[in-house]
Amino acid sequence: MGKTLAEKILSQKSGSEAKSGSIVIAKVDLVFVQDTTGPLMVRQFQASGFEHLANPQKTILFIDHAAPSPNYELSGDHVLLRNFAQQTGSIISDVGEGVCHQIVAESWAKPGDVIIGADSHTVTAGALGAFATGMGSTDVAIALALGETWLRVPESIKIVVSGNFPDGVYAKDLILHLIGQIGADGATYKALEFGGDTVDSMSMPQRLTIANMVVEAGAKAGLFAADKTTQDYLASQGRGNHYQSIFPDADASYEQTIKINVANLEPVVAKPHTVDNTAPVREVKGTKIQQVVIGTCTNGNLEDLAVTANILKGKKRHPETRLIVAPASRQTMLNAIQAGYIQTLIEAEAVILPPGCGPCLGLHQGVLADGESCLSTSNRNFKGRMGSAKAFIYLGSPATAAATALTGEITDPREVI
């Protein structure tokens, strides 16, 4: 019997026959934390009695969730991480460099890697054909000391995508649609493996958006084959030598196959307060929105900023709707400046944040008040996520977000493009 992508990668990294359901000890290629999970990792590492990292130059501490620091407590946490990096010879990715998942995609992840991050959206790197999964601080502390971790090899669900995206419909609408269909625990403990003609022709930024959100269906990993698109992306990042092709075997065994034809899709939002509470944009059309957020590890890349700038060019946001844009990385921001997108956005009266997580997790840079509603391109709309537990968060694509910023109420992007 052939192997799924998950079985293939975990067999290679465990040196054993990794069949779904079995438990393996796998070598890890990259380990990282961010500034809200890192301090606990440092304390657990110290409590474990280890002094050295298995691979310091493949261990990264990202300061992105609260960057620059909004208060002295978090500033103290940042100092702790910088000191740990200096003491252990590991890598610090400091204020202004951007969101961990974007930087892992740009500069670190390789097809066939096992990547462990103390952040649930570590799954993003599955877009490059890496088995990447989120864990907590203690698991990561031990993984960076030992250079390995234990994993249950997940069953895989194959998602076969066909058809051409209609105008105004994007990868974000596809993944929201899928999560709405299978539910917030529809893939718990499992891997989602994406394939089909539409996936074959999908850009790397779109693949990253989809992989990023698989955890919102409970998945352990979201995997894409490493193909020509992956090769070209790595080459464009100066990492062409990191490419190896990885495809699932034709006779691999899947727990289930789900077919989606995107030609039938329309713009989708997730309504408060769960990601699987999805609806076509037209069903919530007219809902007043006080804040629009474009960015985060889900939709903060150059393609997303291009879509946003094209819709907002020569126009201004609605006077009662704040528009906040956070490019996902320094590289993205520089490219967006060179392409003229940032000027377009500022002329449309957007606030441009430094590269980082922005207001996604309610820490700073756009915290919601009681009763406010937000349309965000991020990945979570849980009660209390972006500030007040009495606020309302809708999730949508950058196009839906930009259209909504123009009118001040939830708007189908097909009405403005």
Place this chain on the structure above:
Amino acid sequence: MLKGRVFKFGDGISTDHIIPGRFAHLRSNLPELAKHVLEDADPAFAAKVKPGDFIATGSNFGLGSSREHAPLIIKMAGVSAILAKSVARIFFRNAINLGLPVLICDTDRIKDGDELEVDLAAGTVKDITNGNQFTFAKIPEVMLHILDDGGLIPYIKKRGGFRL
């Protein structure tokens, strides 16, 4: 044998219900952070919970963030075990790594305020209030060893690495 009172919650209690990002500045000050445990699901929980009590909940408990502070402050509140119909993957691993048992069983017949007895070794839950008895799903062996050792740090200290 664990014995205590049940606090019942519904389906889909996320890590933001347990400890939202707006308290991230308290993550290096655990006693202060713990005062907000489950605040967005039940604002009075932290004041009411007593050592030994249980949380019983519906499906997909702990979905969302990898923040280990979520199970950590539930443990600090004195909760001796979480009973759930299902649990999110990262939360499950985090709880076991901290030595906090998460038991998968049918929680529909458990009501808020019930008195329970849990026998971890036998895999049974007895609802003393109404006499109902349940079994919970088997925990994978590697996790059972981590739980037996009191969490991942003591497990690694004792065994030197992962042993399957």
